[in-house]
Amino acid sequence: MxxxxxxxxxxxxxxxxxxxxxxxxxxxxxxxxxxxxxxxxxxxxxxxxxxxxxxxxxxxxxxxxxxxxxxxxxPIELQVSRWLDQQLNSETLPQRYEELMLIVEKYSLGEYMIFIDERMGEYYFKAQDYSMMAYYYRRAIGNSRKFSLNPSSLYFEFGRRLRKIGKYDEAVLVLSLAFLVAKELSPDSLLVCDAQIYLALTYHRMKEYRLGLEVVNELLKNKDNLKEGRYVGTLIVKELCMRRLEGAEKSRKYLYELLDSDILNQFPSFSHYVYHSLGWNYLESQKYEKALEALQKALPLRPKQLDKAITTLLIGRIYFEIGQYEEAQKYYSETKETILMSESLRTKLLWIDEQLDLYCKLNQIHQVKELFIELKSLVDIDKFPESMLYELKTSMYKRFEGLSPLRREEYLFLYNFFTS
CATH class of the missing domain: 1.10.260 (434 Repressor (Amino-terminal Domain))
Structure with a gap:
């Protein structure tokens, strides 16, 4: 060849x-x-x-x-490298893994060996096979050390994905390693800041708000090192932690500090984060008019479809809270496909939670069944974990507690549904 x-x-x-x-x-x-x-x-x-x-x-x-x-x-090494560059863009990488690894091992191309394992990790993350995802990320990290290459970016990407699938304890460990290795091998890289920001976000998800606050406060001690808009991200995470510790009213000042400064003019691409967070903050304070105003400012600025869908979902929640249920359903329906077909399980569960709240509020029992049938179809195409489907089904009992009395046929329908 x-x-x-x-x-x-x-x-x-x-x-x-x-x-x-x-x-x-x-x-x-x-x-x-x-x-x-x-x-x-x-x-x-x-x-x-x-x-x-x-x-x-x-x-x-x-x-x-x-x-x-x-x-x-x-030279032969460059021939192999160019050929690999073409092959690694192929969707058939998992099927050709053994063939490609034999070639990179034969020519001792360590960087390609690491790159292939990292791509395999990404593939299995998208396929929701998280044990295989972890296997390939660990292989990539091990090979980066074997070939004396910097593994900090691999630790970071692995940690982000662990956080995304809810493995927070392991994510804390891996993100901490990303920070420590980056600080040792490339102290001026943006990865030093990014690893700490994601570490603080992980602590927030774990409800370890004080630990998250410790991380961001340490970052803010060296404000001048927070380059390319990282100061904005750090202050947003601080607001999230402070919201849980001192309440939304007190934490809101950090968002207004950003809005009142010149920094968003320097880094306008971060504006959507600030307005989205502000809308979320006001929503939790039950200040729905201000929440809606902030979220509507965020919406056209959101760069990704999933980001837009999350903001739109919160707008739907506002209409639910103020009793405009038809309007709420319009926003939930608008976000449905984007969210349910995404790779974010947490966002899917958030959407399902909001939709089920609305169905239960309106006693729309048959729509609940239709939703679970749709979720089952997502299980069949590996877009939703089957174990989570059964957990949701079980939790539905609690949602119907306290509802207005159901007709006999509705009771029979629910009994058959939950026991099937």
């Missing part, structure tokens, strides 16, 4: 029925050419140019249909 320069010379010579002695008239002795062809000597570029020019002369230019001069001189 891949040939050394010497092997290419021999292949081309045999293709055109040329003897090694044919190159003597061009200043290349038979012995020297033999040494190059058997990879016992590495020819300098000028010698390769002389050999290629000799081929042009001896073949009346036909050699150019086989190799350009660049291809003729290309």
């Amino acid at each position: 891949f040939l050394t320069v010497g092997e290419k010379i021999r292949q081309a010579r045999q293709q055109f029925n040329l003897k090694q002695g044919s190159f003597r008239n061009f200043g290349i002795t038979q012995h020297y050419l033999s040494m190059i062809e058997t990879n016992k000597r590495q020819a300098p570029e000028q010698t390769l140019r002389d050999i290629y020019d000799a081929f042009i002369n001896l073949t009346n230019g036909e050699i150019e249909s086989f190799y350009t001069f660049e291809e003729f001189c290309l």
Whole structure:
């Protein structure tokens, strides 16, 4: 598949029925050419140019249909690298994993070995096979150490994904390693800040708000090191932690500190985070008019479809809280496909929770059944974990407690549904 320069010379010579002695008239002795062809000597570029020019002369230019001069001189390691670059964009990577790894191991291409394992980790994350995801990320990290390469970005991506699937204890460990390794090997990199911001967010998810606050306060001690808008992200995380510790009213000042400063003019791409967080803050304070105003400012600024869907979902929640149920359903329906087909289990559960609240509020029992049928279809295409489906079904009992009295056929329907 891949040939050394010497092997290419021999292949081309045999293709055109040329003897090694044919190159003597061009200043290349038979012995020297033999040494190059058997990879016992590495020819300098000028010698390769002389050999290629000799081929042009001896073949009346036909050699150019086989190799350009660049291809003729290309070392085998670069040939393999270029070929791998094409293959690694393929959707068939999982099926070709063994084949590709044999090649990178044969040529000791450590960076590609790591890259392939990282891509496999990403593939299994999307496939929701989290044990295999972890296996390949750990392989990539192990190989990065084996080849003396910096593993901090691998720790970071692995930690982010662990956080996303709710494995918070392990995420804390991995993100801490990302921070420590980045600080040691590349102290000026943005990864030093990013790892700490995600570590604080993970503590927030774990309801360890004081630990999260410790991390962000440490970051804020060196405000000048928070480059490229990281100060905005750090202050937003501080607001999240302070909201749980001191309440939404007191924590809101951190968001207004950002809105009143010039920093969002410098980094306008962060504005949507601030307005979304402000809307969420006001929603929790039951200040629905201000919440709606902030979220409507955030919505057109949100860059990703899933981000837009989450903001839209919160707008739907506002309409639910103020009793405009038809309007709430409109927003829930608008976000349904984007959220349920996303890779964020937490966001899916948030949407399901909001939709079930509305169905229960309106005693729409049959719609509950239809929703669970749809969730079952997501299980069939690996877009929703089956175990979570059964947990949701079980928890539905509590949602119907305290509802207005149900008709006999509704009781029978619920009994059959929950016991099926």
